[in-house]
Amino acid sequence: MVKPVVSNLAILAFILVSFIGLTQQLSIAEKKNPSNTSWFNISRLLFTKKPPVNPRKGGSRPTEIICMISPDAPNTRRKIWSDRPLFIWQGNVSKVTVKSLNNNQVLWSEPVKDTQHIRYNGEPLKPGQSYKWEVNSNRFITFQIIDMQQRDRITTQLQTIEAQLQKQGANQEAIALAKANYFAEYQLWSDVLQQIYSVNPPSAELNNLRQQITQNLCTDQ
Structure with a gap:
């Protein structure tokens, strides 16, 4: 009665060792080939259920609703690494504008058509400074470039x-x-x-x- 139990335990041990070895090989392969x-x-x-991105919606009618996705509007001002951020939205947007938050000076403005995102291509934004991006000149979200x-x-x-x-x-x-x-x-x-x-x-x-x-x-x- 003892021999079958020992044999089964040996088989289970072999399977466990093989599984661990295969897992380690896959982990190593993934690190070597990031395209996987x-x-x-x-x-x-x-x-x-509680996404880290909190878009802001605006508009009273369905045709006017614009969802400003990124930069978004969390409880604290969104901080960004890129000094040429990407603006993403959903809805009918005809113009995207970036202004200095300090003096409301227009730094960049671009008409848009048939797209839901555009990359800022003005002068690089400055580390530590705060800005706002506007859509259609009537809705905006503020953001800040991280410090130098x-x-x-x-x-x-x-x-x-x-x-x-x-x-x-x-x-x-x-x-x-x-x-x-x-x-x-x-x-x-x-x-x-x-x-x-x-x-x-x-x-x-x-x-x-x-x-x-x-x-x-x-x-x-």
Whole structure:
């Protein structure tokens, strides 16, 4: 009666050791080849019951409703690493404007058509300064570029990440994903979203994520 039990225990031990070894091999392979990673982790963070991104809606009629997604409007002013941020919205927007919060001076203004996002392409915004982005000259959200010391540190780390991945032969999307994960760790959600829209052309998975951003974040949670 003892022999069958010992035999079964030996088989279970062998299976367990094999499973652990396979798990370690997959983990090592994923680290060596970042292109095997997925955008699933990013989408899981963005689309929780209490998403870290809090878009602001405006308009009294359905045709007027505009959902300003990023930069968004959390309880405290959104801080951003990029000095050329990406603006994302849902709704009928004809013009996007960036102003200095201190004196309301117009720094950049761009007409838009048939798009739901645009990247700021004016003079680089200044670290530590606060700004507001307006849509259609009647709705706005304020945001702030992080201070110089923190921004320089993050810039150096991002350059290191990109250099390492390029050495491993990673493609543009794999690098954008690594940067998005990095920004997510520091809760720089506007910069996470900017990485999502930085790849051209995107994979089917990434393109699907972009579509989910406007659908999920602009729906009442």
